[in-house]
Amino acid sequence: MxxxxxxxxxxxxxxxxxxxxxxxxxxxxxxxxxxxxxxxxxxxxxxxxxxxxxxxxxxxxxxxxxxxxxxxxxxxYDFHDLLRVRFGGTIPDPVQHDRKTHFRTLRETLREWQAGGVAGARxxxxxxxxxxxxxxxxxxxxxxxxxxxxxxxxxxxxxxxxxxxxxxxxxxxxxxxxxxxxxxxxxxxxxxxxxxxxxxxxxxxxxxxxxxxxxx
Structure with a gap:
């Protein structure tokens, strides 16, 4: 093998x-x-x-x-794109620069993406x-x-x-x-x-x- x-x-x-x-x-x-x-x-x-x-x-x-x-x-996967789409084009500064906020928000965004949401993502x-x-x-x-x-x-x-x-x-x-x-x-x-x-x-x-x- x-x-x-x-x-x-x-x-x-x-x-x-x-x-x-x-x-x-x-x-x-x-x-x-x-x-x-x-x-x-x-x-x-x-x-x-x-x-x-x-x-x-x-x-x-x-x-x-x-x-x-x-x-x-x-x-x-393009997490910057997913986050931009979720937030209407601009990623909030805490999501961009604070690790805890970023990963908490990313987790929520990925769940939404898997469920068919985040429409408009690449x-x-x-x-x-x-x-x-x-x-x-x-x-x-x-x-x-x-x-x-x-x-x-x-x-x-x-x-x-x-x-x-x-x-x-x-x-x-x-x-x-x-x-x-x-x-x-x-x-x-x-x-x-x-x-x-x-x-x-x-x-x-x-x-x-x-x-x-x-x-x-």
């Missing part, structure tokens, strides 16, 4: 004009994640990212210089689910035995939820648990796909690295 290892991108630039780039801490997190894989002897024979800069930057900072394949199905909930499934198929229809993907929390949450056949709302809970540079592992064959490990961060286990753990 082959392995699909999906890593969430490292810490991005929350609250800035351009979220889609790594912070300095994010680059350090990525380096530790790459080192952890090498220490485990886990060498990928296929590299994939979504189309987002923070995903590509994470893979590069992990120490993989080889150009990855890119599949936009691994991208995050992507519907069903479209999001379909593209994540297309990304999974792209990554696993392969002769490669170790596939490394760098993706985002929402796509990872949906992939896990679908693999476990959970209700849609469970994706939200999973999404908001996914840590930056965490590793979620699946086992796959031509006929099977199942979860093996969720949200692991062995690179933050040493006490000197514990404070580097982040969620956004």
């Amino acid at each position: 082959a392995e699909l290892l999906v890593v969430r991108h490292a810490q991005a630039s929350f609250g800035s004009d351009n979220y889609d780039r790594l912070s300095d801490l994010g680059r350090q997190q990525s380096a530790l994640a790459g080192e952890a894989l090498r220490n485990m002897g886990w060498v990928p024979d296929r590299l994939i990212t979504g189309a987002l800069e923070r995903q590509k930057q994470t893979l590069q900072a992990m120490g993989f210089s080889e150009a990855p394949e890119v599949h936009a199905g691994w991208n995050e 992507e519907s909930w069903d479209e999001f689910r379909s593209r994540v499934e297309a990304a999974r198929a792209f990554a696993t229809e392969t002769d490669a035995r170790r596939v490394l993907v760098v993706s985002s929390g929402g796509a990872i949450g949906q992939l896990v939820a679908a693999s476990l056949n959970t209700p849609p709302e469970q994706m939200i809970a999973l999404n908001l648990q996914v840590k930056n540079t965490s590793m979620t592992r699946f086992i796959f064959t031509t006929r099977a796909f199942f979860l093996h490990e969720f949200n692991a961060t062995p690179h933050f286990a040493p006490p000197e690295h514990a404070e580097m753990l982040t969620y956004s």
